[in-house]
Amino acid sequence: MDKKMFCFQCEQTAGCSGCTGAAGVCGKDAETSELQDRLTGALIGLARSAEGNRTFDSTDRAMLSGLFTTVTNVNFNPETIRKQISLVHREKEKLVPSCGGCSSPCGKNDDYVMKQLWEEQEDIRSLKSLILFGLRGMAAYAYHAMVLGYSDQTVNRFFYEGMASIGYDLPKERLLSLALKLGEVNLQCMELLDKANTETFGNPEPVSVPFKVEKGPFIVITGHDLYDLKLLLEQTEDKGINIYTHGEMLPAHAYPELKKYPHLKGNFGTAWQNQQKEFDHIPAPVLFTTNCLMPVKPSYADRVFTTEVVSYPGMIHIGEDKDFTPVIEKALELGGYAEEREFTGINGGSSTVTGFGHNTVLSVADTVVDAVKKGEISHFFLVGGCDGAHKERSYYTEFVKQTPKDSIILTLACGKYRFNDMDLGEIRGLPRIMDMGQCNDAYSAVKTAQALAEAFSCGINDLPLTLVLSWYEQKAVCILLTLLYLGMKDIYLGPKLPAFLSPGVLDMLVKEYRIHPVSDPESDLREILG
Structure with missing residues (x-):
């Protein structure tokens, strides 16, 4: 009998509900999917074994690299995933060396079986998935910082707390609290990565x-x-x-x-x-x-x-x-091309501009604030996130095209390729499209929003700022949790809502944070601009 998988962690998942056949839409086959579940179960076991024990740098690295390995479109190789599972088991033995020979095994430090998660009550499964996928995304950020020699013990310890929680019987209220705490810790993690990048490579310049x-x-x-x-x-x-x-x-x-x-x-x-x-x-x-x-x-x-x-x-x-x-x-x-080759972006542009990190944007904050006060800038849109293949993603191209000519579009992550080669003109010498960087640079967007709120002596939700986000994989999940932790409301999210959000959890998020599924650019802009 052919193996079958279950995976619903990314936006392109089959039928908007989950990939359940011999292979996922991403190309991951059932064997690889099963091994990634086993790796995740081993990491949950490692997290539980770390409770009350001192971890090592090698333990932290195994946790981060293991979680990063399971992010969508990272690893399609069963051989290397098996090696990662063995590495996690070796690290667990360092923390609980006598566990395997114990005459009264408690099972606390065994590998978790992911089938238990997939069979949980739907709201519990949804919240635990939100935590798991958010941790996978945050692990990517922490891993990049670690490569540059930067780490934070508060961030590292939360990976164990969060992963252990997936293996325990916890109420919805506790799981929601952990999800928001993940958002808080991810903000700290993104700040750490921003520091690692800028101290190593300098502040980005346009x-x-x-x-x-x-x-x-x-x-x-x-x-x-x-x-x-x-x-x-x-x-x-x-x-x-x-x-x-x-x-x-x-x-x-x-x-x-x-x-x-x-x-x-x-x-x-x-x-x-x-x-x-x-x-x-x-x-x-x-x-x-x-x-x-x-x-x-x-x-x-x-x-x-x-x-x-x-x-x-x-x-x-x-x-x-x-x-x-x-x-x-x-x-x-x-040997490359025999002659120079001209290429264009999806809108026909021959180049793009990047480098508008928080250091650059805040250096012209006085100009921006003055332009807002004089009515030269009416609104800010953060249009960014992951890109993907589905036709619905043309929404983001059309949305940007239809934004008012006196608005500024901040963008980051690969979603910007939908419109980053367009020339929308300037306001006060500033380009209307400002690319703030990778998804790894989401901290720049948060820092800029916080600085603008301070400049106008108001809350972030009182700013003329709307977030229009596209998501694809798990790094977008941890960023969303950070935005929710910061109390940001009226976020427009698409092109489809996550399959792992149960109706009950989605209803809770919509009521508490007014998350809007994207509809069409015209209708959404009318709603945003009143």
């Missing part, structure tokens, strides 16, 4: 990034890991190889310590869901540093490389030594 590709050998690097890009830039210096970002790596061009390399040339392609078309027969290797990997097509399978927790069967993986020689050799072998 920069125009071309979409053209020069002739000659080149490498495309995608994902979110800025440190991997730095290492690649160092190892390709003076080798006649140009480097192009893709997807969520685009904002790297704004960091002074990265853009100082003259062979960091521009951005290739658009958002992650277009990679199978855009990488088709590409005359260059592609290095995946984090999630957003799709099943690899034969037309470019010989030129895909992975590193960190990303893994795909048959692809060459760059290990902890970070020796990118195989990628460099492949770039020289393929």
Whole structure:
């Protein structure tokens, strides 16, 4: 009998209810799905074994890398997931070395069986899933900070508290409280990552990034890991190889310590869901540093490389030594394009601008505040989040096109590719579209909103600011929980609501936080602007 899976953690899940067949919509097969459930159960066991025990740096790393491995479109490789499960078990043995030989086993530190979660009462299952998926997203942020040598014990300890809670019989009120606490801790985690990035690479500065590709050998690097890009830039210096970002790596061009390399040339392609078309027969290797990997097509399978927790069967993986020689050799072998090639964004633009992090935006706060007071800026829209393949996502392109000409659009994450190549003009010398960075940079949006509220002596919900968010995977979940923790209301969320939100939990969130499912741009704008 063929194996069957159950997974409903991402937006594209089958039938808006869950992937239950031999493979998920993302391309993950039932074996990989089962192993990811086993890994999650092992992490819950690790979390319970950490109660009352001192953990080690290696324990924290196993927790973060294990959770990151289970984020959508990160790991499709059963072999590496099995190794991760073994690593988690070894770490648990350090915390409870005598547990396996105990004559009176309590079962507290056993691996949790995920089938128990999927069979819970629907509201309990929904809240526990909200916590689990939020923890997976937050783990990605904490992992990136850890790679740069930054960590926070409050953040690390909450991973154990949150994961342990999934294995216990807790009431809805307690689970909701934990979900909001996750939002609070994630704010601290995002602040930590912002500090790690800016202290390592400098504060982002606005920069125009071309979409053209020069002739000659080149490498495309995608994902979110800025440190991997730095290492690649160092190892390709003076080798006649140009480097192009893709997807969520685009904002790297704004960091002074990265853009100082003259062979960091521009951005290739658009958002992650277009990679199978855009990488088709590409005359260059592609290095995946984090999630957003799709099943690899034969037309470019010989030129895909992975590193960190990303893994795909048959692809060459760059290990902890970070020796990118195989990628460099492949770039020289393929040779790139014989002549310069012009590419465009989805709206026909030849370039885009990025680098409007909180440091840049707050440096012109006086100009922004004055423009609002004089009626030159009527409204701010934060239109951002994950992108995806479904046609409904054209909503975000049309929404931005129809925003008033005296409004500012802040954006972040790969959802910006729906409109980031459009020229909507300027207000007081400021572009109407300001890209604040990766989904990892959501802290910039929060900090900017808080600063504007302080400048106008009002609450965040009293600002002329509306959040119009698209979600796809688990990092969007932890960001949403942070926004709810901050008390932000009237968020427009789409293109579809999460399948793991039960009607009861959704009703609770709508009543408490006035979350709006997106409808159509015209109707939503009328409602927002009154």
